[in-house]
Amino acid sequence: DPPQPTPEEVKAAKWEAIKAERDRRKAGGFKVDALWFHSDADSRIQHLGLKDKARDLLSFGGVVADNLTILGQPVRWKTMDGTFATVTAQLAFDIVAAAVDLDARLFAVAETHRAAMEATADPAAYDFSANWPETFGG
Numbered sequence: 001d002p003p004q005p006t007p008e009e010v011k012a013a014k015w016e017a018i019k020a021e022r023d024r025r026k027a028g029g030f031k032v033d034a035l036w037f038h039s040d041a042d043s044r045i046q047h048l049g050l051k052d053k054a055r056d057l058l059s060f061g062g063v064v065a066d067n068l069t070i071l072g073q074p075v076r077w078k079t080m081d082g083t084f085a086t087v088t089a090q091l092a093f094d095i096v097a098a099a100v101d102l103d104a105r106l107f108a109v110a111e112t113h114r115a116a117m118e119a120t121a122d123p124a125a126y127d128f129s130a131n132w133p134e135t136f137g138g
Helices: 007-026 041-059 089-119
Strands: 030-032 035-037 076-078 084-086
Touching: 007 089, 030 089, 035 089, 041 089
Parallel strands: none
Antiparallel strands: 030 035, 076 084
16 A cells, blocks of 8 residues: 555645635636636736726826727727627726726635645645635636
8 A cells, every 4th residue: 555645745745726716717817897707827818908908098198097009990999708709908907907806805714725625624625625726607
């Protein structure tokens, strides 16, 4: 029989599982009002680009209600459910803020689960499925 894992190894393995769940949910999208936006790394980079365009628009005298444009056309962003949203400067700011908020919530939930798992008598049996932020479609 292989040797039993040490308590530290059990906790380390459970912590890796908690982090994997955190990371899975990080890519599960985030909501701005009723719209779900993609939250994968490429989308997040594009969202930052929209925020830059929004700042540029404001610096040239635009207002937050103005539509962002690319190649002379209003930016229409495809959301996770396949619908399109016209991106205003305010929506660009809100998208990035929602991504930041999601990351902070995911971090907090993961750390809460880590502390609870490490404090339990049976870390291997600790259930970390509760209290995570909502993801698209689940």
